Amino acid sequence: MSDLATLVEVGGPVAMLGGGAAYARAKHPAVYWSAVGLPVSTLRLMTSYGSVMEACGLTVAPSRLRVLAVKATTRREVRPVPPRRGVIRPTSTGLRLRLRLAPGQEPADVAASAERLRHAWGVHAVYVTTVKPGVVELRLVGYDVLRQVRMPRKLDSGFLTVPVALREDATPFLRDYRAVPHQLTLGATLSGKSMYLRHLISGLARQPVALVGIDCKRGVELAPFASRLSAFATDQEEAAELLPALVKEMEDRYDLIKARQGIAPDIPDEEITSDIWGLPESERPVPVVLFVDEVAELFLTATKKDEERRDEMVTQLIRLAQLGRAAGIYLEVCGQRFGAELGEGATMLRAQLTGRVCHRVNDEASAKMALGDIAPEAVHAACAIAPDRPGLAVAGDTSGGWSRIRTPYLSLGAAADVCRESAHMVPDLPALKRFRPDLPVRPVETPSPAVQSHPVTD
Numbered sequence: 337m338s339d340l341a342t343l344v345e346v347g348g349p350v351a352m353l354g355g356g357a358a359y360a361r362a363k364h365p366a367v368y369w370s371a372v373g374l375p376v377s378t379l380r381l382m383t384s385y386g387s388v389m390e391a392c393g394l395t396v397a398p399s400r401l402r403v404l405a406v407k408a409t410t411r412r413e414v415r416p417v418p419p420r421r422g423v424i425r426p427t428s429t430g431l432r433l434r435l436r437l438a439p440g441q442e443p444a445d446v447a448a449s450a451e452r453l454r455h456a457w458g459v460h461a462v463y464v465t466t467v468k469p470g471v472v473e474l475r476l477v478g479y480d481v482l483r484q485v486r487m488p489r490k491l492d493s494g495f496l497t498v499p500v501a502l503r504e505d506a507t508p509f510l511r512d513y514r515a516v517p518h519q520l521t522l523g524a525t526l527s528g529k530s531m532y533l534r535h536l537i538s539g540l541a542r543q544p545v546a547l548v549g550i551d552c553k554r555g556v557e558l559a560p561f562a563s564r565l566s567a568f569a570t571d572q573e574e575a576a577e578l579l580p581a582l583v584k585e586m587e588d589r590y591d592l593i594k595a596r597q598g599i600a601p602d603i604p605d606e607e608i609t610s611d612i613w614g615l616p617e618s619e620r621p622v623p624v625v626l627f628v629d630e631v632a633e634l635f636l637t638a639t640k641k642d643e644e645r646r647d648e649m650v651t652q653l654i655r656l657a658q659l660g661r662a663a664g665i666y667l668e669v670c671g672q673r674f675g676a677e678l679g680e681g682a683t684m685l686r687a688q689l690t691g692r693v694c695h696r697v698n699d700e701a702s703a704k705m706a707l708g709d710i711a712p713e714a715v716h717a718a719c720a721i722a723p724d725r726p727g728l729a730v731a732g733d734t735s736g737g738w739s740r741i742r743t744p745y746l747s748l749g750a751a752a753d754v755c756r757e758s759a760h761m762v763p764d765l766p767a768l769k770r771f772r773p774d775l776p777v778r779p780v781e782t783p784s785p786a787v788q789s790h791p792v793t794d
């Protein structure tokens with residue numbers, strides 16, 4: 337009887353603890369990591385570092401001096417030397433530590449063992465980045481951070497930069513318009529393209545930037561943000577008028593830059609500029625970001641007459657992509673496919689769009705349109721995105737690499753609220769004034785009288 341009581345006394349709390357840990361792991365992985373995963377993985381790492389490195393082939397033979405020193409002071413066997421390890425730095429999503437590579441080793445050696453290290457230390461993933469020659473950083477991620485995306489609290493986003501998604505190594509993915517002026521975002525229907533745009537628009541809405549929208553799905557995706565848009569086109573006809581106005585604005589900006597270059601020969605060399613960023617702040621035109629949702633709708637034609645208009649629009653978009661950067665005009669193009677079937681000029685326009693993000697696609701050919709020129713593995717990764725994870729995408733890096741990213745959830749209402757609140761920030765751009773969307777006037781709600789009047793009766 338007393339054995340049974342002891343079992344209940346000890347087993348009960350243990351079972352509760354185990355159940356609680358399993359629940360936290362499934363539902364609140366960040367809490368589980370901080371409470372259980374972090375101490376366990378740190379202990380594993382500290383106790384097994386040397387042997388794991390040796391098993392992964394990341395050790396080198398000891399120097400002769402070391403052999404002599406060990407032999408002289410101890411009777412221990414002389415073991416191969418692992419890379420020197422820095423301080424272990426815990427984070428809310430994992431661990432970081434730096435390794436000093438031994439002579440003859442390269443970062444690729446450590447990266448090749450990432451999978452083995454992840455199993456040895458019981459973490460979700462291990463990523464390797466080069467900090468400086470001879471030093472790599474191991475980034476251990478404790479759990480799948482893309483399941484419930486939470487952006488880091490501290491984000492150093494600057495002007496024309498928007499933290500739009502989270503990478504699988506728990507670092508933020510920034511859309512930096514000055515580093516990557518134009519971008520193409522592809523994905524099948526319901527893959528999360530409009531969510532991506534939503535983040536960009538609400539991120540830029542609070543910055544002194546002109547936002548221009550072309551949404552040939554009759555405006556259903558971008559209309560909620562109309563209060564912050566400087567110009568908005570909802571069908572091919574409107575887009576065919578808006579694009580020449582943007583090209584004209586770009587040409588005017590080039591004239592402005594040229595005038596500055598030719599003002600006077602006494603301008604110091606460092607003040608001669610070839611883009612708007614070199615102009616004095618008082619003269620600098622405001623940057624413009626053009627969002628095109630469902631680009632194929634802009635290009636599809638039914639009649640011969642439409643074809644001419646289409647060709648003109650493609651040429652104008654190509655010109656904006658080619659010359660827009662220096663004039664502070666940036667393109668953000670979204671679509672389900674973007675290939676040669678859209679007609680002449682489509683592939684040329686695609687080649688101008690440096691940044692690439694590919695959401696879930698229905699076939700390999702679509703993934704190749706976005707990522708084919710980056711890496712074949714990136715194409716495979718995009719094809720493997722599951723439909724139950726909207727917002728998950730593969731993003732090409734400026735460095736030629738790629739990473740998996742996912743946007744956090746942002747409701748349409750919240751994004752529209754941001755645009756409404758920042759409607760006063762719509763810059764004054766005379767060239768685009770006639771394209772400013774008409775905002776529906778909200779009916780003023782008259783409060784219902786608290787006391788109902790009744791006819792007076794005798």
Ligand SMILES: Nc1ncnc2c1ncn2[C@@H]1O[C@H](COP(=O)(O)OP(=O)(O)OP(=O)(O)O)[C@@H](O)[C@H]1O
Nearest residue numbers: 523524525526527528529530531726727743744745
């Ligand atoms: N990161 C995310 N987290 C959670 N849900 C998401 C995420 N991204 C998108 N979704 C959801 O997935 C659905 C489709 O998203 P979205 O409208 O952005 O897709 P889309 O690619 O623009 O589709 P379409 O081509 O039909 O316009 C929406 O219901 C949206 O709420």
Ligand SMILES: [Mg+2]
Nearest residue numbers: 529530557629
């Ligand atoms: Mg959409």
